[in-house]
Amino acid sequence: MLKLDELAWHRAMGNLLESLDQSDFWLRLTRLLAHYVHFDSWVALRFAEHDRPRVLAEITLDDGLPDTLFEDYLNGLYLLDPFFIAACEYRRDGLIDLDDVAPDRFKSTEYYQRYFRINIVEDEIQWNCLVDHDATVCLSLGSHRRFKPSEKALMKVLGIWLVPLLRQRWQHELREQGQSLQRPATHPAGKANFRLSDASLSARELEIARLMLSGFSSKGISQRLGISAETVKVHRKHLYSKLGLNAQHELFALFLKDNVRDPQS
Structure with a gap:
């Protein structure tokens, strides 16, 4: 050394x-x-x-x-x-x-x-x-x-x-x-471009989905967004219902489909 x-x-x-x-x-x-x-x-x-x-x-x-x-x-x-x-x-x-x-x-x-x-x-x-x-x-x-x-x-x-x-x-x-x-991206990135299917998710539901997939618990999401853990659970229930999902691994599969794409697409 x-x-x-x-x-x-x-x-x-x-x-x-x-x-x-x-x-x-x-x-x-x-x-x-x-x-x-x-x-x-x-x-x-x-x-x-x-x-x-x-x-x-x-x-x-x-x-x-x-x-x-x-x-x-x-x-x-x-x-x-x-x-x-x-x-x-x-x-x-x-x-x-x-x-x-x-x-x-x-x-x-x-x-x-x-x-x-x-x-x-x-x-x-x-x-x-x-x-x-x-x-x-x-x-x-x-x-x-x-x-x-x-x-x-x-x-x-x-x-x-x-x-x-x-x-x-x-x-x-x-x-x-x-x-x-330094050129702007052809496909803008960042959390503003985080997408999940064509379901009419609210901005709050989309943000909670992103935080869930990133690894935040309901408590962690509530602390980050300044809302109660119960409110987080309600949003999670609504977004699962809108997307027709039952589990987080299904949410991740949908994330892959909608966000992990060929760079030439």
Whole structure:
């Protein structure tokens, strides 16, 4: 493990700064971070409330094949991602911990069981860097085990220089990818575009459906929306009736049908 008072650390940082505008920047950065903390996967993304996540760089799978689960994430599952939701609703620079953003029933959701548990496995941590008026550059690390408190504390310290570095790298990403990263999405994203069939759900019912699928319990929804848990249950009963559903796994199936789509559609 590198130490901040060792010559090797300063040499590594110098090499990283020299690669700021190079194609291998993200690889060099994650290799440097691997000296500090164990992680099994990583991805650099741009989040924006009214656009799908844009991949800036990602780890390469061992077999070299496309990650179909991650493609599903980019095509719509991200709407249930607590990190995406937090980046849009509570924008701030710095380190974001899964425990900070995951709802109280997150691990019981279909999203967790079908995507997070398979692709991320156990834990995730992310540095957020605010750019432009509504966009966030994110570097996310996934792990097969829980991150230790000591690792989280160290990563928080590393964020002091990492966040400004991401902000500088963003300027290079804009030059490399043109203005495509700033154009409005063909299919607007975010909670305003969360859809469920053609049933005439009220705005409140639609919001409660989104929160249910994200992992909020009735109590969690009531606290978030400032309404009673009984009122939440009434809304849930009404939306199930309108959609002809009996269980939350059926609600998730409808969400997949209406929100996880081919990007060319």
